[in-house]
Amino acid sequence: MIQTLLVANRGEIACRIVRTCRELGIRTVAVYSDADQNALHARVADTAVRLPGAAPADTYLRGDLIVKAALAAGADAVHPGYGFLSENPDFARAVLDAGLTWIGPSPEAIETMASKTRAKDLMGLVPLAEYKVTEADLPVLVKAAAGGGGRGMRIVRRLEELGAALRAARAEALSAFGDGEVFVEPYLEHGRHVEVQVLADTHGTIWTLGTRDCSLQRRHQKVIEEAPAPGLSEGLTESLYALAVQAVCAVGYVGAGTVECLVADGRAHFLEMNTRLQVEHPVTEELFGLDLVAEQLRIAEGHALPEEPPRARGHAIEARLYAEDPARDWAPQTGTVHHLAVPSGVRLDTGYTDGDTIGVHYDPMLAKVVAHAPTRAEAIRTLAGALERADLHGPATNRDLLVRSLRHEEFTDGRMDTGFYDRHLGQLTESAPDPLTLLAAALADAHGRSRFGGWRNLPSQPQVKRYRLAGHEHEVRYRHTREGLAADGVRVVHADARAVVLEVDGVQRTFSVTRYGDEIHVDSTRLTALPRFPDPTAQLAPGSLLAPMPGTVVRIAEGLTEGATVHAGQGLIWLEAMKMQHQISAPVTGTLTALHARTGQQVEPGMLLAVVQES
Incomplete structure (x- = not known):
């Protein structure tokens, strides 16, 4: 029997594994990098061990340090989670050679798949x-x-x-x-990404736990996943199951795994087998009423699965909340998570809590939100509504994109494929501001000043406030009157620092307002307050290329020097942030008049990297 388990991972998946272990009475050990010393996963585990020496981005790839930590903490088992070393056969062997129980398939199966x-x-x-x-x-x-x-x-x-x-x-x-x-x-342009969850024990029983559709992807990384995959024929579903069983049997697979396929022209094309738990495993759990982590642990202890899996119930959909800006090439965002909460009725899996910081070293996934309902349409409606009403106070996220994606006709009709965002990203990231939302921010900010502080007996110029929303600047105008705050065409029913009630044509709307310095959240809209009079010294030369995110300059185009001729769209500088490389391209055809970036340089958002003068 497993008594103490070390989680060889971080963030959301580490917290999720700890949750199941607590329910089973298993003690847990977390490992953490220097960058993660205050991370939630290190706080919720029973004990935590620092992994010394390695750079933060590489810490969780040091299998030798993790095995040493497991032995030092008295663990008798190791769960790898997903990512990092979860599909590394040498790590699995090292765990087994140390006399520990490995929660996963054999090193040989991992090595093959x-x-x-x-x-x-x-x-x-x-x-x-x-x-x-x-x-x-x-x-x-x-x-x-x-x-x-x-x-x-x-x-x-x-x-x-x-x-x-x-x-x-x-x-x-x-x-x-x-x-x-x-x-x-x-590369198949318009296929659907469909996968099969498998679970196999040491006694020869293999479960195929339905299908999942993961076609909505950005940068080949899944964004919205659902189970079961909609619209598959019975024959196609059976062929997917057959491929999954073939892969399991080919390597004598044990534990939880996923067989991924691309479905195109009515056929299933094998892509790969992931020999670990998937990020999207909660939709299968909700569909079948299972705890896949608990099943992994029981299988590792030698228990047999029942001959038949439980029956599927209804439909489940998961959305991945990322701290990123989809409108700016999915640029990852960093900063403090001031407040994170979703309405009741949906499942929230996260590695963050209020006050935590999203840093530069790891994947920017903030949370996973999962809805389960009797039908697909109800699950979509529940998830979209929950995301829309969620409190996400902190760095910019992809929340609006998720809500619009879930409500897009192509998705609701089940006609999506892996090219969904290639076709619709521009439409889904349009940011026409709601004038009442901007006004609510301004009125909440104005509250608390002297009632007559801005009032004059004679008509005067209105007060003006400026905000940035989705990269664009907007002005808001209002007045101080004898009766209080006012704005053209709107009746101000109530205004204080936290709530504003506005009425237009007899219809009232209530806005919740929260402010953290210059960062303002009005319901689900994130604004940045700007100074009334811009700093004239802050102007940049046309063609300036700024760092869109914090990161490291890992490459500069070969032979690129000041004075060189460059072409619109040409890659000039590559940044690495959160384990992904991001290309900075020439905005126009012209001359590179300045090159400030250097390989290995650490940059912050807004730092000037280069200047291209249009020819």
Whole structure:
């Protein structure tokens, strides 16, 4: 029997594993990097061990330190979670060699399936040799052989882009997984990403726990997932199950795993097998009424599964909340999580609580929100409504994008595919401001001043406040009158620092307002208060390229020097942030008049990297 378990991970998944262990009476040990010393996962575990020496971004890849921590803390088992070392066979062997129980499949099964090239060979598929790719093969996908989560993946549509895509994918994969191997495969433009959750014990029982659709993706990383996958024929579903069972049997798989496929033209094309728990496992749990972590632990203890799994009930959908700006190339955001809360009736899995900080070293996923309902339409409505009403006070998030995606006709009709955001991102990130929301922010800010402080006996100029919303600046005008605050065309029913009630044409709306310095949240809208009179010294030269996020300059285009001619869209500088590389491109064709970025340099948002003067 497992008595004490070390979680070899961080953030949301570590907290989620600790929760199940508490319910089962199992003590838990967390590990943390210096950057995570105050992280929630280190606080909720029974004990926590610092992993010394390694840089924060690499700490959770140090299997030797993690095994040492497990032994020092008296753990008798290790759960790898997802990402980091969860699909590393050498780590699994090290855990077993130390006399600890490994919560997962055998190292041999991991070794075969964790390398996507070996897995495809086992399933009778042959990746393209990178040096043999021709125009006829395009488009192709460069993909990391180890790990997942969209890291180490690049779509190549022109042959001359292949070399740069290979270099970038290798660097990203090496940083994220400690393995720079990549391969090339055909890229199917309009397929659906459908997967099968499997659970297998040591007694020969294999469960196929339904299907999941994970087609809505950004940067090849899933954003919205649901179970069961909608609209699949019975025959196609059975072929997906058959592929999953084939993969399990081929390697003698034990534990929880996922077989991922691309469904196109009515056929299922095998992509890979993830030999671990998936980020989206909660939708399967909600659908079947299971705790997959608890099942993993029971299987590791040698218990047998019942012959048949429980029956599926209703429909479940999960949305991943990221601290990122979808309108700015999904730029990750950092800062303090002031307040995080969702309405009752949905499941919240998170690694953050009020007052925590989202840093620069790790994935920017803030939380997962999951809705379960009798039908798909009800689950969509419940999840969209919960996200819309959630309190997300802190860095900018993808919340609005998620709500609009869930309500998009293509999604509600079940017609989505992996190209959804390629087609609709612009429409889904449009940010027409609500004038009443802006006015509510201004009136809440004005509350508390002397009632007659701005009032004059004769008409005077209105008060003006300026706010930034989604990268655009907006002005709001209001007046102090004998009766109180007023604005044209609006009746101010009530206004204080926390709540504003406005009436237009007899219809009243109530706004909740919360302020943290210059950051203002009006219901679900995040604003930044700006000074009334902009600083004239803050003007930048046209063509200035600013760092969109905190990160590290990992590459500058070969031969790029001041005075060079550059072309619109040409990659100039590459930043690495949260294990992903982000390309900074020339905005116009012209001359590079200044280059301030240096390889290895740490940059902050808004830092000037280069200037391109249009020709």
